[in-house]
Amino acid sequence: MAAQALPAEFVWLINELFTEVLDGRNESLTDGIQRVLGRAPKDFSAYATETAASGIWSN
Structure with missing residues (x-):
């Protein structure tokens, strides 16, 4: 890095x-x-797939 x-x-x-x-x-x-959400955590890829399918990121 120094190089x-x-x-x-x-x-x-x-x-x-x-x-x-x-x-x-x-x-x-x-x-x-x-404890906060009252459900098991999701894998990030599952979250991203579900959220993208919801259309929330489409403007």
Whole structure:
């Protein structure tokens, strides 16, 4: 990244994201959606498919 002349703060941020934030240690499943919505969570692709079929995104 530095070879691509990215600013040092961007290189630091990307490194931080991939070594600290996205390394899996912050990954955990909770029951928040179930408690708030009163139903099991949906897979994002199922949500997107259902929402697109509803026509809500068509203007």
